[in-house]
Amino acid sequence: MAKKIFDSIDSGTLEGLAKILADTEKGLTGTELSKFIPEAGLTDIDPLNSKWKRLYNSFADYQNRNQNSNNILKFINLSLKPSRFIGQNDKFETIRAELNKRLSFIGLQLNQNGVFNLVAVATTITEAEQRVNRFKSKLENRNIHSKIYDYCNSELITENYFHSVFEAVKSIAEEIRQKTNLTLDRAELIDKALSVTNPLIKINSLQTETEQSEQKGFSNLIKGVFGMFRNTTAHAPKVVWAINEDEALDIMTTISLIHKKLNKKSH
CATH class of the missing domain: 1.20.120 (Four Helix Bundle (Hemerythrin (Met), subunit A))
Structure with a gap:
């Protein structure tokens, strides 16, 4: 079966994903970025920049060269493996929920198993937030x-x-x-x-x-x-x-x- 090619992600959504994944408090550490960027087949072109800009530039570089988002999604899969968050379920769900709000605009959702599901594309902020609401889910x-x-x-x-x-x-x-x-x-x-x-x-x-x-x-x-x-x-x-x-x-x-x-x- 031919490998599915995912379209490039628009720059605004890409920036949002990078900011969540590399958030100062709850996101990946610099060491983790150094590990997962090459593992996902991305290039760490700006290692001295702030974490989220470093990750965003790596994402953008890959898309500019390959015209798809496959390895960006692979990075999310690798860094958000549920097994990495044993004892940190709240952290995992917080990151997953925030990512899914952005991913909904490109028709994707990261499920609890750390796997992407195809969903209908969200067209408004309200629609994206209604689909993914961590607080309401906990209630x-x-x-x-x-x-x-x-x-x-x-x-x-x-x-x-x-x-x-x-x-x-x-x-x-x-x-x-x-x-x-x-x-x-x-x-x-x-x-x-x-x-x-x-x-x-x-x-x-x-x-x-x-x-x-x-x-x-x-x-x-x-x-x-x-x-x-x-x-x-x-x-x-x-x-x-x-x-x-x-x-x-x-x-x-x-x-x-x-x-x-x-x-x-x-x-």
């Missing part, structure tokens, strides 16, 4: 409640952790208002809806002291989420109140638990 692995996606889907698509949390926290109040027909907000809403003596929403039968304590604790949990995250995100600029991916995942998991409780035994 799905945690079985996050579907209500969260209803309220912050666009933020999840762009992996905007700050606004994802803000919108997800707002979804709690909106869900309670829909279930109770109340028009209140924040602590006043929670106290009215989850009252022990005259509740509009019950998460259990409230027949025992333990069940009443659970209702009170649930009420306080929601108030705590509002106080720590909703009020903070509403008033702090994004550059001041930064949220990383791990924190956002933990917050979303807590919000998901609240939604599951609200939907399980609400009245």
